[in-house]
Amino acid sequence: MALFGRRKKAAPTPEVEEAPAILPEPPAPNADGLRDWQAQREWVLDQIEPLPPFGMQVIDALRLSLCEDIEADISLPGFDNSAMDGYAVQAADTWNASEKAPSVLAVVGEIAAGTVADRALAPGTAMKIMTGAPMPEGADAVVQYELTDRGTEDVQIFAQVEQGKNIRSKGSDISEGEHLLSAGLQIDSRTVGLLAGVGIDKVLVRPRPRVVVISTGSELVEPGLPLDDNGQLYDSNSYMLAAAAKAAGAQVFRVGVVGDDEEAMANTISDQLVRADLIVTSGGISQGDWDVVKAVAPSLGLVDFTQVAMQPGKPQGFGLIGEDRIPMLMLPGNPVSSFVSFEVFVRPVIRKLMGVQPLYRQPIRAVTNTIVRSSPGRAQFLRGEVRTDPGGRHTVDLIGGPGSHLLGSLQKSNALVVLDADTEVIPAGHTVTTWMLTDD
Ligand SMILES: Nc1nc2c(c(=O)[nH]1)N[C@H]1C(S)=C(S)[C@@H](COP(=O)(O)OP(=O)(O)OC[C@H]3O[C@@H](n4cnc5c(N)ncnc54)[C@H](O)[C@@H]3O)O[C@H]1N2
Ligand code: MOO
Secondary structure, X not given: OOHHHHOOOOOOOOOOOOOOOOOOOOOOOOOOOOEOHHHHHHHHHOOOOOOOOEEEEHHHHOOOEEOOXXXXXXXXXXXXXXXXXXXXXXXXXXXXXXXXXXXXXXXXXXXXXXXXXXXXXXXXXXXXEOOOXXXXXXXXXXXXXXXXXXXXXXXXXXXXXXXXXXXXXXXXXEOOOOEEEOOOOEOOXXXXXXXXXXXXXXXXXXXXXXXXXXXXXXXXXXXXXXXXXXXXXXXXXXXXXXXXXXXXXXXXXXXEEEOOOHHHHHHHHHHHHHHOOEEEEEOOOOOOOOOHHHHHHHHOEEEEEEEEOEEOOOEEEEEEEOOOOEEEEEEOXXXXXXXXXXXXXXXXXXXXXXXXXXXXXXXXXXXXXXXXXXXXXXXXXXXXXXXXXXXXXXXXXXXXXXXXXXXXXXXXXXXXXXXXXXXXXXXXXXXXXXXXXXXX
């Protein structure tokens, strides 16, 4: 039984916790002043709480995490019914029936799906019955039309059927009271079907996180508008990050470009807090003279800017912003750096907010088709194309170079190749770790 069928309202919201006054101690940097990417990811995730459960229509709960145990209130099928269009009979009346020597039974009624017989079936008689219609009392088998002459007053039956033939018995799929689903399950289309099948219209789930995406940089132009000749380029990051967040299950608000203006940036972030479970920014966090996010974020909440031993994605920012301490991930502006940072930090945060497991991409080992070189000191997230041969063996080719502006080769890739910070060279034919970049 789902919560809504029984209790009509959600569990009381948990008490609001006191907002933290400082961020917890971040991971210690290495000798080069860089943090380990996995330690940084854990540190960020430790500060993220799954969203409180919410009651939703089952169709809207697709891909969300169930927050209640569900048991069946009814059996499925709910009654014995026919699996075929044909005649409900007593099996004994068909014994020894054949094409040459058919059994002949009087047809005494018709049962369509959604109706019931007006009497019990007596020996020597048959009732027409349609697929899904309830079996009449007294009948213990169904003879499909193809084994009869389809008679309307009398019917000739050309084959013997055993007891139970073509009957779908009550509870043969699900029995009343049976435990169906456990809290924590991520709802898929089959689960939606099962919930609806047992009559449940609403369930308690963790809602889609509302993710606000902001990009920064006075050089950026909204796609669709003309570029001038003064070093402008299109804002690809806010679109890419919004799409990636949506694919990860979020409800996305793409704010788009804010120029390198501190007041405008501070106002934009503050204005967005009201509809955000997470804010993601791109750009303006490195060492530049107009790194606006880095400049204003400290005035808005608790923030931490650091450098992580990964390439791309070295500069990273994290904060808990405003009175409600809304998490904010501040990503570097280079498009590939932004995307890789999304994969490493933002996607797991979205999944934690949603309460779905696993938080991380499941690593797949793939054999390199060529030598892979890496500059040691930073973990590498290279773009690759993984192919799977018919035997299930994965191979990978690197796509494009390591440059973090290479949007074209990012699009051509279907995986990230993840190398440890101390890796220098991997000969062709050896295996590497890859993350498949599927949009789910
Ligand atoms: N002196 C140093 N300079 C830089 C360092 C460093 O350590 N010392 N780190 C470099 C690395 S690594 C990265 S990554 C970038 C990150 O810089 P920012 O996060 O401040 O990003 P921006 O400077 O705003 O932009 C970098 C680059 O990306 C383009 N960009 C920005 N936003 C978008 C967008 N929405 N769509 C498309 N392209 C975007 C921007 O035009 C720049 O070309 O810093 C290095 N510098
Ligand atoms: O970290 Mo930057 O992201 O190497 O280009």
